[in-house]
Amino acid sequence: MTHLNDCRALDTTDPLRSLRAHFHIPPSTVYLDGNSLGLMPIAATARAAQVVQQEWGESLIRSWNAAGWFDLPQRLGARIAALIGAAPEEVVAADTTSVNLFKVLSAAIRIAQHADPKRRVIVSERSNFPTDLYIAQGLCQTHGCRLELVEAAGIVPSLGPEVAVLMLTHVNYRTGAMHDMAGLTAAAHASGALVVWDLAHSAGAVPVDLRGADADFAVGCGYKYLNGGPGAPAFLWVHQRHSGRTDLPFMQPLSGWWGHAAPFAFDSTYHPAPGIAQFLCGTQPIVSMSLLECGLDVFTAAQALGGMAAIRRKSLALTDLFIALVQERCAGHGLALVTPLAHAQRGSQVSWTLERAEIGAAYAVMQALIARGVIGDFRAGDGLAQPDILRFGFTPLYMGFEDVWHAAEQLRDVLASGAWRAPQFRNKNAVT
Amino acid sequence: MTHLNDCRALDTTDPLRSLRAHFHIPPSTVYLDGNSLGLMPIAATARAAQVVQQEWGESLIRSWNAAGWFDLPQRLGARIAALIGAAPEEVVAADTTSVNLFKVLSAAIRIAQHADPKRRVIVSERSNFPTDLYIAQGLCQTHGCRLELVEAAGIVPSLGPEVAVLMLTHVNYRTGAMHDMAGLTAAAHASGALVVWDLAHSAGAVPVDLRGADADFAVGCGYKYLNGGPGAPAFLWVHQRHSGRTDLPFMQPLSGWWGHAAPFAFDSTYHPAPGIAQFLCGTQPIVSMSLLECGLDVFTAAQALGGMAAIRRKSLALTDLFIALVQERCAGHGLALVTPLAHAQRGSQVSWTLERAEIGAAYAVMQALIARGVIGDFRAGDGLAQPDILRFGFTPLYMGFEDVWHAAEQLRDVLASGAWRAPQFRNKNAVT
Numbered sequence: 012m013t014h015l016n017d018c019r020a021l022d023t024t025d026p027l028r029s030l031r032a033h034f035h036i037p038p039s040t041v042y043l044d045g046n047s048l049g050l051m052p053i054a055a056t057a058r059a060a061q062v063v064q065q066e067w068g069e070s071l072i073r074s075w076n077a078a079g080w081f082d083l084p085q086r087l088g089a090r091i092a093a094l095i096g097a098a099p100e101e102v103v104a105a106d107t108t109s110v111n112l113f114k115v116l117s118a119a120i121r122i123a124q125h126a127d128p129k130r131r132v133i134v135s136e137r138s139n140f141p142t143d144l145y146i147a148q149g150l151c152q153t154h155g156c157r158l159e160l161v162e163a164a165g166i167v168p169s170l171g172p173e174v175a176v177l178m179l180t181h182v183n184y185r186t187g188a189m190h191d192m193a194g195l196t197a198a199a200h201a202s203g204a205l206v207v208w209d210l211a212h213s214a215g216a217v218p219v220d221l222r223g224a225d226a227d228f229a230v231g232c233g234y235k236y237l238n239g240g241p242g243a244p245a246f247l248w249v250h251q252r253h254s255g256r257t258d259l260p261f262m263q264p265l266s267g268w269w270g271h272a273a274p275f276a277f278d279s280t281y282h283p284a285p286g287i288a289q290f291l292c293g294t295q296p297i298v299s300m301s302l303l304e305c306g307l308d309v310f311t312a313a314q315a316l317g318g319m320a321a322i323r324r325k326s327l328a329l330t331d332l333f334i335a336l337v338q339e340r341c342a343g344h345g346l347a348l349v350t351p352l353a354h355a356q357r358g359s360q361v362s363w364t365l366e367r368a369e370i371g372a373a374y375a376v377m378q379a380l381i382a383r384g385v386i387g388d389f390r391a392g393d394g395l396a397q398p399d400i401l402r403f404g405f406t407p408l409y410m411g412f413e414d415v416w417h418a419a420e421q422l423r424d425v426l427a428s429g430a431w432r433a434p435q436f437r438n439k440n441a442v443t
Numbered sequence: 444m445t446h447l448n449d450c451r452a453l454d455t456t457d458p459l460r461s462l463r464a465h466f467h468i469p470p471s472t473v474y475l476d477g478n479s480l481g482l483m484p485i486a487a488t489a490r491a492a493q494v495v496q497q498e499w500g501e502s503l504i505r506s507w508n509a510a511g512w513f514d515l516p517q518r519l520g521a522r523i524a525a526l527i528g529a530a531p532e533e534v535v536a537a538d539t540t541s542v543n544l545f546k547v548l549s550a551a552i553r554i555a556q557h558a559d560p561k562r563r564v565i566v567s568e569r570s571n572f573p574t575d576l577y578i579a580q581g582l583c584q585t586h587g588c589r590l591e592l593v594e595a596a597g598i599v600p601s602l603g604p605e606v607a608v609l610m611l612t613h614v615n616y617r618t619g620a621m622h623d624m625a626g627l628t629a630a631a632h633a634s635g636a637l638v639v640w641d642l643a644h645s646a647g648a649v650p651v652d653l654r655g656a657d658a659d660f661a662v663g664c665g666y667k668y669l670n671g672g673p674g675a676p677a678f679l680w681v682h683q684r685h686s687g688r689t690d691l692p693f694m695q696p697l698s699g700w701w702g703h704a705a706p707f708a709f710d711s712t713y714h715p716a717p718g719i720a721q722f723l724c725g726t727q728p729i730v731s732m733s734l735l736e737c738g739l740d741v742f743t744a745a746q747a748l749g750g751m752a753a754i755r756r757k758s759l760a761l762t763d764l765f766i767a768l769v770q771e772r773c774a775g776h777g778l779a780l781v782t783p784l785a786h787a788q789r790g791s792q793v794s795w796t797l798e799r800a801e802i803g804a805a806y807a808v809m810q811a812l813i814a815r816g817v818i819g820d821f822r823a824g825d826g827l828a829q830p831d832i833l834r835f836g837f838t839p840l841y842m843g844f845e846d847v848w849h850a851a852e853q854l855r856d857v858l859a860s861g862a863w864r865a866p867q868f869r870n871k872n873a874v875t
Contacts, residue, residue, distance in 0.1 A: 035500045044504055051500035059495045059730065060488065067673055068467045068483035071818070072476055080673060107725025109699030110542060117585075137711060142700035142725065145713035149698035153549075153585050160711065234726070241499055241512060241729035266581035267541030268574035277822065279569060279592065281577035293539025293574065294666070296731030297673035298491065386503070390709065 013336055013416075021332070021412035026316050027325050033309045034238070034409045041414045041421075043387040046184075046212055046360050046404030049238030052305040062301045080297050084269075087300065088246060088287070090307045091237070094319060095210060095229065096220030097248045103287050104246045104303060105269075105295055108211055108232050111247040112146045114263040114290050115228035116178060119205045120154050121262055122253060123175035127203065130175035131156045134204070136163060138397070140184045143209055147178060163188070166195060170202035177204050181219065182212035182358030185390050185400050187350035189217060189358045193224040200225070211235060214246075215310065216326060216359035216406070218319045221248055228253070236359070236406055237310075239303030247290055254286050267292030309408055325407035326359040329415055333361050333403065336419035344426040349400060359405050362390075364398040371437060373399035378436035379425045385418045445768055445848075453764070453844035458748050459757050465741045466670070466841045473846045473853075475819040478616075478644055478792050478836030481670030484737040494733045512729050516701075519732065520678060520719070522739045523669070526751060527642060527661065528652030529680045535719050536678045536735060537701075537727055540643055540664050543679040544578045546695040546722050547660035548610060551637045552586050553694055554685060555607035559635065562607035563588045566636070568595060570829070572616045575641055579610060595620070598627060602634035609636050613651065614644035614790030617822050617832050619782040621649065621790045625656040632657070643667060646678075647742065648758060648791035648838070650751045653680055660685070668791070668838055669742075671735030679722055686718050699724035741840055757839035758791040761847055765793050765835065768851035776858040781832060791837050794822075796830040803869060805831040810868035811857045817850045 022028060034050040036042065042050055066074040075081045088102035095102070105111070116133070123130045133147050137160040147158045161169045170177065177199040182189045192208060199206045208229040213219050215236035221229055227250050233243030256262065260283060268274045269291035272282040283289035313322060330350070337346060349362040365373045377389040387403040403418065425431050454460060466482040468474065474482055498506040507513045520534035527534070537543070548565070555562045565579050569592040579590045593601045602609065609631040614621045624640060631638045640661040645651050647668035653661055659682050665675030688694065692715060700706045701723035704714040715721035745754060762782070769778060781794040797805045809821040819835040835850065857863050 035496075037501050037503070042503070048499075048504045050503070051495065055495050056492065056500075059491045063483065063487050063491045063672070063734070064467075067480075068488075069469050071469070071474070071482070072480045072820070074673065106538070106542065107699070107727070109701075109725030110538065110697060113697055113699075113724075139711075141703070141709050141711055144711050145698045145700060145703060148713045149693050149696040152693040153696050240495070241506065242726045242732070244728060245725070261581050261584040264581040264585050265542060265545055266577045267539070267545075268577060269541075271573070271577065275823075277573050277825075279571075279573055279576050281580045292545075293541030293677070294674045295539070296676060296728040298734060299728030299731040300674070302495070302730060388504070391707075393709075 012339055013332070015413070015416050018332065018412040018416040021328065025325065025412065026321055027313065027407060028411070030309060030313055030316070030408045031411065033312065036409065039384045041385045041418050043385065043403040043405065043418060045238070045406030046235050047388055048234055048241060049236060049306065049406060050409055051240070052238055052309055054308060055240060055302045055305040058301055058305050059298065062298050083297065083300050084291055084295060085288070087303055087307060091214065091246050092248070094219070094310060095214055095231070095248065096222045098222065098251065101251060101254070101287055102246055102248045103291055104233065104244050104300060105291050106245060108209070108230050108245040109142045109146055110265070111230040111245050112143060112207070112209065113150065114265055115207055115230055115247055115249060116147060116150055116176065117264050118249070118253065118262045119176040119207050119228055120150065120156060121259060123205050125259060130173055130203070132173045133158050133176045133178055134166065134169045134174050135160055135178045136166065136180070137161065138183060138185060139180050140209065140211065143178060143180060167198045170199055170204055172203065174202060174204040176207055178207040180209040180211060182217065184212055185362060185397070185402070187358045187360035187362050189356055191355070192219070192226065196224045196226045212358055212360070218323050226250065233303045233306070237303065238306035238408070240299060240306070242299065243303045243306070244295060244300045249287055249290060251286070254289065263290055265292040269293060313408065322407045326405055327354050327357070329405040329407060329410055329412065330357060330359065330361050332412060332415045333405070333419060336415065337363070337422060340419055340423045341426055359407070361403045361405070363401045365401065372431065373401055375431040375436040376425055377401055379431040379433070380421055382436070383421045383425070385421045444771055445764070447845070447848050450764065450844040450848040453760065457757065457844065458753055459745065459839060460843070462741060462745055462748070462840045463843065465744065468841065471816045473817045473850050475817065475835040475837065475850060477670070477838030478667050479820055480666055480673060481668060481738065481838060482841055483672070484670055484741055486740060487672065487734045487737040490733055490737050491730065494730050515729065515732050516723055516727060517720070519735055519739060522743070523646065523678050524680070526651070526742060527646055527663070527680065528654045530654065530683065533683060533686070533719055534678055534680045535723055536665065536676050536732060537723050538677060540641070540662050540677040541574045541578055542697070543662040543677050544575060544639070544641065545582065546697055547639055547662060547679055547681060548579060548582055548608065549696050550681070550685065550694045551608040551639050551660055552582065552588060553691060555637050557691060562605055562635070564605045565590050565608045565610055566598065566601045566606050567592055567610045568598065568612070569593065570615060570617060571612050572641065572643065575610060575612060599630045602631055602636055604635065606634060606636040608639055610639040612641040612643065614649065616644055617794060617829070617834070619790045619792035619794050621788050624651070624658065628656045628658050644790055644792070650755050658682065665735045665738070669735065670738035670840070672731060672738070674731060675735045675738070676727060676732045681719055681722060683718070686721065695722055697724040701725060745840065754839045758837055759786050759789070761837040761839060761842055761844065762789060762791065762793050764844060764847045765837070765851060768847065769795070769854060772851055772855045773858055791839070793835045793837070795833045797833065804863065805833055807863040807868040808857055809833055811863040811865070812853055814868070815853045815857070817853045
C-alpha cells in the first residue's frame with residue numbers, strides 16, 4: 012500500500028519541484044485539467060500589463076519592430092521547436108490548431124498528389140480529436156479526396172497505394188494512449204504516404220522527436236501543456252524538405268500577407284516567403300501570443316533541471332502513482348483504466364470509465380470531484396463503442412505527488428460516500 | 444485663412460469630445476495612425492488584468508461558461524453588427540481578416556458556381572489591399588478560378604457572365620477613396636455575381652449599411668478603427684440568405700469544431716452549426732478578443748452622442764479641416780491631395796503625394812513628422828503608377844480639431860525648414 016508520507020517524500024526529491032513556484036495555483040485546488048487549459052504562469056500578469064500599457068498604449072505601431080511583435084511567430088516557434096525535436100527555423104506559432112491543420116494538410120495532399128495523382132485518401136483514426144476529422148472532411152470536399160477512418164490496429168494495414176496522407180494525433184485526447192511516432196511514420200513513408208502529426212496532447216508533456224522520426228508535418232496547441240493562456244495561438248512544423256520547395260507555389264492555400272516574401276512591399280502578386288514563414292497568413296493576436304512566451308519561459312527554466320527527459324520521468328511517476336492509488340483505494344467501485352499501463356504507450360493523462368454504473372454516473376462523479384477542488388474533466392461517450400470518460404491530466408511542471416494522493420483520496424470518498432448522487436452534480440448543462 | 448482659435452472652437456462644440464477621455468493618448472502625440480493600430484482604451488488595462496488573473500488564473504476552465512469565453516465571437520459580433528448595418532446574429536468576431544476572407548470568398552465562389560458553374564472569375568481592384576488579392580490568388584489555385592484586376596472605373600464594365608464574385612475593399616488603404624457600396628453591389632447582382640466587401644478601413648470610421656446595400660459577405664479588422672489592440676481578432680458578416688442555406692455543407696472549408704452544430708458532442712462527422720456560427724473554426728485567443736470588447740464599449744458610449752452619424756460628421760469635419768490647413772499653409776512644397784474631396788467618396792483618412800520631390804523624400808518627411816510626435820505613416824509606391832504616399836488616419840473617437848492644427852503646422856515646418864533632409868530620417872530599415 013502507498014501512504015501519504017510516501018507521496019510527500021516523492022515531492023521532496025522531485026528535481027522539478029521548484030518549477031511549481033512559476034504558476035498560480037488557486038487555493039484548495041488540485042488541478043488535473045492542464046490538458047484542457049494550463050495554469051497561469053505568474054509572470055503572465057506583469058507581461059499582460061507590459062504589452063497592453065507599454066507596447067500598445069505608449070509605443071503603438073513602433074512596437075511592431077521595437078517590441079518584436081512582427082517576429083513573434085518565429086521567435087516563439089524556435090522555442091517550441093526545442094520541445095518537439097525540430098530545427099528552430101522550422102516552427103511558427105500562429106492562428107489556431109484547426110487553421111494550422113488546414114494549412115499543413117493542404118500542403119501534404121498537394122505534395123503527395125503532385126508525386127502521384129492517384130493518391131486521394133487521407134487515413135486517420137476514428138477516435139482522433141473531432142476537429143482534425145472535420146478539417147480533413149472540409150479539405151476532402153475541395154480536393155476530391157476521401158477520409159478513411161480506422162481503429163489504431165488498422166492504421167498500418169490501411170496504408171495502401173491510394174493513401175496520400177496519414178493524419179494522426181500523437182496522444183489520444185480521450186484515452187491518453189500514445190502512438191509510436193517513429194514506427195508509424197516509417198510505415199507511412201514505406202507505403203509512399205506523408206504524415207501529419209497533431210501534438211495537442213504531446214508538446215510540453217512527452218518528449219517528441221519530429222526530426223528523429225523523420226516526420227513531414229505537425230501542428231499543436233499553445234494553451235494545454237504549454238500553458239499559454241485561453242485560446243493561445245497554436246503552432247505548426249514543416250520539415251524543410253517540404254517548406255524549402257520552390258516548385259509548388261500556394262503550397263498552403265491560406266496565402267495571406269504575413270506569408271509573403273516581402274509583406275511590406277505591398278506587391279499585388281503573392282510570392283511565398285522562403286521556408287516556414289510561408290505558412291503564416293494574417294496579423295496575429297499579439298497580446299495572447301505574448302502570454303504564450305510566459306508559458307515557454309518555464310520550459311527554459313526546466314532545461315537546467317533535466318528538460319523534457321526529466322519532465323517525462325516525472326509524468327510517468329505521477330501517472331503511475333495515480334493509477335496505483337486509485338486501484339488500491341477505489342477498488343470495488345467499477346473504475347476501469349482506459350489509459351495504457353505500458354509507459355511507451357502512455358501520454359501524460361489517466362482516463363477511467365465507470366463500469367456497471369447508471370447512465371450519467373461518470374459525469375456526476377466528476378462534478379462532485381470538482382466541487383471538492385479536484386479539477387479533472389468529463390468526456391461523454393457516444394453511447395456505443397465509446398464509453399463516458401473521467402479524464403485526469405498531469406502537468407509535470409506544476410503537479411506534486413501529494414496532489415495525486417489527494418485526488419485519489421477525494422475520488423475514493425466521492426464514490427464510497429455516494430456524494431456524487433446529489434442532484435446538483437447531475438445537471439449537464441454546464442460544459443467544463 | 445483658418446486659425447488655431449478656430450480649431451479650438453470646433454473642439455469646444457464637438458459633441459463627441461468626451462469620448463477622447465476613454466483613450467490613453469501618449470504625451471506630446473498627435474496620433475494619425477488609428478487606421479493602422481487604434482489607440483488603447485484606458486479600460487483595456489483593467490480588463491487585461493481581469494481576464495488574465497481572474498478568468499484564467501483563478502477560474503480556469505470554468506470561465507468558458509462563467510466568463511462567457513465560448514460565446515465571445517457571437518457577443519462581440521452582435522456589437523460590431525450595429526456599426527455596419529447588419530443583424531446582430533449575422534456577425535462573428537474571430538481569427539484574422541485574411542483567414543475570414545478565405546472563408547467568405549470560398550463560400551461566395553461555392554454559391555456562385557453552384558448556381559452557374561461557368562462563373563469562374565473573381566473581379567477585384569488592382570489597388571486593393573494586397574492580402575485580399577493574395578487570398579483570392581490562393582483560392583483560384585484550388586477552385587480553378589481566375590482573378591481579374593481592374594481599375595476603379597473598370598469595375599462595372601468587367602461584370603460579365605463569367606464573374607462569380609466581386610471582391611472590393613470599401614475604403615482604399617492607400618488613397619482613402621470610398622466606393623459606393625450600394626451602387627456596386629446592385630451592379631454586381633444585376634450581372635449575377637455575388638459581392639464580398641472588406642471593411643478594414645470602414646468599420647467604426649464611416650457608416651456602413653450592409654443590409655441596406657443588400658450585400659452578400661463582408662470581413663473587417665478589429666485593431667484599426669475598432670481599437671481592439673494589436674492583432675485583435677477580425678470579424679465577418681454573411682447575409683442570412685447564404686448562412687441559412689442547408690444544401691451546401693462545407694460552404695466554407697475551414698470546418699473546425701467551433702463551427703460544428705454541437706461542438707461538445709465530439710461527433711466524428713462535421714455538421715455545420717446553423718447560421719453564422721458555421722463560419723467559426725478553432726478556439727479563439729481569449730485575452731486578445733476580450734480587449735476588443737473595450738474598443739467596442741466606446742462605440743456604445745458614442746451611441747448616446749449620435750452614433751455613427753455623428754462619427755461620420757466629425758470625420759468629414761476633421762479631414763476637411765486637415766485638407767484646408769495643408770492647402771493653405773503648406774502651399775508650394777509639392778503636396779498633392781490623393782484622397783477625394785467629394786465627401787461621398789472619402790473615408791476617414793487623408794493621403795498626399797510629394798510631387799517633384801527627390802526619391803525617398805516622402806518617407807523622410809514622415810519620419811521627421813513622427814520624430815515631432817505627429818504619427819502618420821508612409822506607404823511606398825511601386826515606382827510606376829503608384830506613387831509614395833503620406834497617410835494620415837482620423838479616428839473621430841479621439842482626434843481633436845486642435846490636433847489637426849498641430850499636425851498641419853508640423854508638416855509645414857518640416858517642409859519649410861528642410862528638417863526632413865537630416866540623415867536620421869532617411870533610413871528605410873524601420874517599418875512603422
